[in-house]
Amino acid sequence: MANILYVVIPCYNEELVLEETTNQLNNRYDLLIGEGLISEHSKILYVNDGSSDRTWHMIKKFHEQNKRISGLNLSRNWGHQNALFAGVFTVADLADIVVTMDADLQDDIGVLEDMILQYLEGYDVVYGVRNNRASDHVFKRVTAKLFYRVLEHLGGEIVYNHAEYRLMSKRAVQALKEYKEVNLFLRGLVPMIGFPATTVAYERKERFAGKSKYSLKKMISFAIEGITSLSIKPIRIVTSVGVIVFLISIIMLIYIFAQYFLGNTVPGWSSVAVSVWAIGGLQLLSIGVIGEYIGKVYLESKHRPRYFIDEFLNEEKEVR
Ligand code: UDP
Numbered sequence: 001m002a003n004i005l006y007v008v009i010p011c012y013n014e015e016l017v018l019e020e021t022t023n024q025l026n027n028r029y030d031l032l033i034g035e036g037l038i039s040e041h042s043k044i045l046y047v048n049d050g051s052s053d054r055t056w057h058m059i060k061k062f063h064e065q066n067k068r069i070s071g072l073n074l075s076r077n078w079g080h081q082n083a084l085f086a087g088v089f090t091v092a093d094l095a096d097i098v099v100t101m102d103a104d105l106q107d108d109i110g111v112l113e114d115m116i117l118q119y120l121e122g123y124d125v126v127y128g129v130r131n132n133r134a135s136d137h138v139f140k141r142v143t144a145k146l147f148y149r150v151l152e153h154l155g156g157e158i159v160y161n162h163a164e165y166r167l168m169s170k171r172a173v174q175a176l177k178e179y180k181e182v183n184l185f186l187r188g189l190v191p192m193i194g195f196p197a198t199t200v201a202y203e204r205k206e207r208f209a210g211k212s213k214y215s216l217k218k219m220i221s222f223a224i225e226g227i228t229s230l231s232i233k234p235i236r237i238v239t240s241v242g243v244i245v246f247l248i249s250i251i252m253l254i255y256i257f258a259q260y261f262l263g264n265t266v267p268g269w270s271s272v273a274v275s276v277w278a279i280g281g282l283q284l285l286s287i288g289v290i291g292e293y294i295g296k297v298y299l300e301s302k303h304r305p306r307y308f309i310d311e312f313l314n315e316e317k318e319v320r
Pocket residue numbers: 009010011012013014049077078079080083101102103104106207211212213214
């Protein structure tokens with residue numbers, strides 16, 4: 001029996017690209033089914049992440065026309081990561097293979113076949129890794145590199161130049177389900193599962209149409225989220241810096257006393273001012289970092305749900 005593939009695609013206001021994405025993917029499915037690589041019961045699952053445009057309307061229409069298209073409507077905009085989880089977990093028991101990708105055709109669907117071949121070789125996770133960043137602006141290129149560096153430095157296992165285009169086997173998805181934290185960061189978690197993994201290179205294209213849904217603000221919060229969910233090293237760094245500053249201040253104290261007894265008690269205001277600013281700044285930064293984690297503990301302790309599903313359109317479910 002060939003494997004049932006579900007490609008999970010989060011969509012947030014993607015009315016401009018959905019038609020083209022559907023056509024291209026549908027043709028690709030025909031090829032893959034023809035080659036016997038995937039089952040004819042394979043599906044394309046669009047997750048509507050609270051779009052305010054015609055996205056859900058279109059998904060419903062596609063589903064009516066073609067039962068290969070499934071749709072999952074979330075109750076509101078829960079964000080890219082949560083939309084991915086909603087999709088992946090919803091099909092966890094229906095799919096043998098789950099592939100996640102963006103709606104905008106930036107992820108080259110041409111390498112789907114390579115991914116599946118790697119899966120058939122016995123890999124549980126296949127990361128789509130872009131072989132260049134030509135389609136990115138300089139700013140995104142620089143910040144992305146910095147982000148990966150920081151994560152790596154903090155001890156995260158990170159696949160460079162890999163976003164959310166990846167294949168996961170059924171057991172990899174089941175493993176992912178075991179992580180109970182509310183704020184999940186897929187890119188950091190998937191490598192932690194530990195099952196055999198490999199990469200497939202692809203060329204990342206320009207967005208087919210529409211605008212990026214990641215504003216600078218979203219990118220920054222995504223980066224902080226990723227770093228703090230992966231590692232507590234920043235707290236350690238703050239602690240080490242605190243210890244160093246404390247040691248320096250003891251030396252300063254001895255120095256100041258020595259100066260006092262030597263009678264050189266004409267203090268320059270500059271050194272005072274500098275240390276006030278330096279230590280003040282350091283304290284604020286440290287409190288901020290620690291606060292970041294306390295906030296996280298607070299949010300996690302509430303065990304809030306990650307998403308709510310409004311509607312799941314899937315032929316399979318109705319038949320079973
Ligand atoms: N997306 C989503 N919810 C959001 C933001 C984005 O589901 O709140 C989806 C979006 O529709 C797309 C994918 O996440 O399919 C990646 O977004 P985008 O292409 O805008 O990001 P970029 O490629 O610019 O990093």
